[in-house]
Amino acid sequence: MQFGLETIGRRGVNFVRITGGLFVLLGRFIVSLKHAHKSFGLILEQLYVLGVKSLPLIVIISIFVGAVSAWQAAYQFKFIGAPLRLLGHAVGKAVVIELAPVLSAIVFAGRVGAGVAAELGTMKVTEQIDALESMGINPIRYLAMPRIIACVFMVPFLVVFANFIAIMGGLIVSVIGVDVSSETFLNGFKDSFQLKDFVNGLVKAAVFGLSIGLVGCYEGFAASGGAQGVGKATTTSVVISSVLILIFNFLFAVILFRV
Amino acid sequence: MADAFISIRDLFKGFGAQEVLSGVSLDINKGESVAIIGQSGCGKSVLLKHLIQLLEPDSGQVLIEGEDVTALHGRALVKLRSRVGMLFQSSALFDSLTVAENVGLGLKETEHLDDATIERTVREKLDMVGLGDILEKMPSQLSGGMRKRVGLARAIANNPEVLLYDEPTTGLDPITADLIDNMIVELNQKLNVTSIAVTHDMKSAFKIASRIIMLYQGKVEIDGSPEEIKNTTNPVVRQFIEGSSIGPVQVQ
Ligand SMILES: Nc1ncnc2c1ncn2[C@@H]1O[C@H](COP(=O)(O)OP(=O)(O)O)[C@@H](O)[C@H]1O
Ligand SMILES: [Mg+2]
Numbered sequence: 001m002q003f004g005l006e007t008i009g010r011r012g013v014n015f016v017r018i019t020g021g022l023f024v025l026l027g028r029f030i031v032s033l034k035h036a037h038k039s040f041g042l043i044l045e046q047l048y049v050l051g052v053k054s055l056p057l058i059v060i061i062s063i064f065v066g067a068v069s070a071w072q073a074a075y076q077f078k079f080i081g082a083p084l085r086l087l088g089h090a091v092g093k094a095v096v097i098e099l100a101p102v103l104s105a106i107v108f109a110g111r112v113g114a115g116v117a118a119e120l121g122t123m124k125v126t127e128q129i130d131a132l133e134s135m136g137i138n139p140i141r142y143l144a145m146p147r148i149i150a151c152v153f154m155v156p157f158l159v160v161f162a163n164f165i166a167i168m169g170g171l172i173v174s175v176i177g178v179d180v181s182s183e184t185f186l187n188g189f190k191d192s193f194q195l196k197d198f199v200n201g202l203v204k205a206a207v208f209g210l211s212i213g214l215v216g217c218y219e220g221f222a223a224s225g226g227a228q229g230v231g232k233a234t235t236t237s238v239v240i241s242s243v244l245i246l247i248f249n250f251l252f253a254v255i256l257f258r259v
Numbered sequence: 260m261a262d263a264f265i266s267i268r269d270l271f272k273g274f275g276a277q278e279v280l281s282g283v284s285l286d287i288n289k290g291e292s293v294a295i296i297g298q299s300g301c302g303k304s305v306l307l308k309h310l311i312q313l314l315e316p317d318s319g320q321v322l323i324e325g326e327d328v329t330a331l332h333g334r335a336l337v338k339l340r341s342r343v344g345m346l347f348q349s350s351a352l353f354d355s356l357t358v359a360e361n362v363g364l365g366l367k368e369t370e371h372l373d374d375a376t377i378e379r380t381v382r383e384k385l386d387m388v389g390l391g392d393i394l395e396k397m398p399s400q401l402s403g404g405m406r407k408r409v410g411l412a413r414a415i416a417n418n419p420e421v422l423l424y425d426e427p428t429t430g431l432d433p434i435t436a437d438l439i440d441n442m443i444v445e446l447n448q449k450l451n452v453t454s455i456a457v458t459h460d461m462k463s464a465f466k467i468a469s470r471i472i473m474l475y476q477g478k479v480e481i482d483g484s485p486e487e488i489k490n491t492t493n494p495v496v497r498q499f500i501e502g503s504s505i506g507p508v509q510v511q
Contacts, residue, residue, distance in 0.1 A: 038368075127351035130313050131413075134345045135365035136337040142368065 018218070018240065025140075025218050029148050032141040042146040050112045050147065051154025055161065057111060058104055062162040065103055066169025069094050074178040084180050088188025091170035093197070097257065100162040101201045102249050105208035108155055109241040113216040116147050117237035120220025121230035129221065144217040151213030156205040163198070200256045207252075208245045215241040263322075264289040264453055265310070265421070270319035272305055279305050281477030282319070292447050292454045294468030296461070296499065298508065301474050303457040304348060307423050310455070311343050312336060323421075337369060344414035348425040350406040352398035352413075358385070359394035362413045370417060384412040387449075388442060404435035411442065415450060422446070424456040428463045440466045461500050465489075473499065475508070 036043065073090040077083070120143060123129050132139050167189060174180040216237045223233035263286035272280040279302040287293055297303050308314040309321050312328060320327045328339050352361050362384055363377045372380070385391050388408040398406060407427060414422060427443060428436035440463050447454050447467070458464050464471055464485075471488045473480045473496055481488065481496050488496065498506030 123353075126349055127347045128353055130308070131345070131347055131351040131353070133313055134311055134340055134343070134347075135413075136340040136369040137365065 032145045046146040046150035050150040062165035063169040066166030067173045070170035070173040088185040089192040092189040095166040104162045113212040116216030117219040118234045121223030121233040148213035151209040155209030156202040159205040211244040266322040268320040271317045294464035297474035343421040344419035345423040350410040422454040
């Protein structure tokens with residue numbers, strides 16, 4: 001029992017430490033934006049490496065996300081006897097508000113957040129971060145800021161594609177599997193589409209991106225103790241950012257989409 | 260000695276419950292070549308890192324020309340770091356950058372020199388360590404000895420006044436180690452720097468240093484000329500320079 005309490009205590013201390021660390025990093029990130037012009041090349045590079053290169057993966061998951069949501073909606077419609085001409089409504093809303101932003105962000109956390117934590121963690125344990133500092137280069141400005149900026153801009157960028165591809169995926173399943181014409185599906189989608197939903201989805205995506213970037217950099221900089229430490233930083237970064245994404249997403253739902 | 264160039268005063272540093280430095284004090288004059296020796300894990304790297312605030316002490320001071328550098332920040336800290344070059348234990352080359360970019364990074368990012376000047380300086384520094392012909396190689400393509408030499412070139416890129424060498428010869432074969440030692444002796448003379456080398460390689464320490472300091476149990480155990488060290492009767496030091504596992508020093 002004592003052991004249990006101790007574990008809970010340690011977890012609590014960890015939680016406070018990480019939360020504090022993330023806020024400190026956020027502050028230092030904001031301060032470093034003053035020198036963003038000096039890191040222009042680095043920012044472009046990260047936009048490409050972290051963002052554009054994630055596009056194929058986002059395309060693939062989005063097709064299947066759209067496809068399964070159409071299938072699932074049709075299945076439920078059949079059960080409650082709702083008319084299938086509303087399929088475009090249901091798929092459109094689900095994709096634009098929830099599925100595209102959340103699933104893109106989680107996949108991005110797995111690919112990019114983990115990559116950032118591993119890269120910076122390796123640099124930390126091999127003294128490369130110390131070496132940067134010894135040369136008078138601020139690692140926040142040189143390493144973290146370009147990566148965090150790339151995450152903030154590229155998650156929304158990817159979500160735009162994810163929306164489009166997922167709707168296409170839904171359309172294909174509707175036409176082939178459920179026997180709803182493409183016209184009916186798209187009309188339903190158009191009727192239900194609100195710019196507000198789309199924009200809110202992108203705002204959420206930017207916040208998810210910020211969390212992924214901050215957590216990846218924080219865990220990377222905090223890594224210690226060789227290859228094992230880097231592995232731990234990588235896993236932890238994916239766990240923390242995925243949990244943050246889902247928590248923020250719920251808060252957004254409550255604030256932005258009142259029932 | 261108030262007028263020492265570098266003065267470390269009563270430095271304490273621990274990590275969690277483990278105390279690593281427990282009151283280190285030493286003075287280093289301008290132009291000296293000092294070797295700090297001691298067992299692995301005794302805090303040599305930790306001590307070195309305090310000189311450019313890669314670590315902050317729990318208490319104590321590090322004075323450079325009378326100014327406490329443990330509390331510097333912002334521009335003053337960047338300025339201090341530009342006066343000091345450091346060769347890291349693992350070389351710490353940036354593995355996403357070429358050799359030339361590694362050596363030139365500080366010149367580009369902190370000194371804001373133009374490309375032509377950077378290219379010329381990088382070539383000159385790499386020539387000094389005998390690697391003028393591998394500018395476009397990646398660090399992963401280099402041997403351990405070559406990585407150390409690139410690290411050396413990077414450390415001297417902006418003509419620092421102080422050079423810190425963290426185990427420059429550890430992990431190298433004896434011939435390459437000797438080459439690095441010679442290079443360090445040559446650089447120290449040619450660049451007219453103050454140098455501090457941390458090592459547990461006694462041969463290297465005797466070769467590159469005019470003064471040897473041994474750290475033991477978080478404190479300075481002995482501080483003297485190579486001759487004094489060779490002839491000391493201090494059992495701890497004797498055991499270390501003779502390389503014996505039998506004696507007062509416990510092996511953890
Ligand atoms: N950043 C750190 N966090 C925790 N412990 C550290 C850190 N740096 C060094 N130590 C510990 O301090 C001790 C001295 O390390 P170090 O100075 O690297 O030894 P060495 O004399 O071999 O260079 C070791 O026990 C090491 O584990
Ligand atoms: Mg060391």
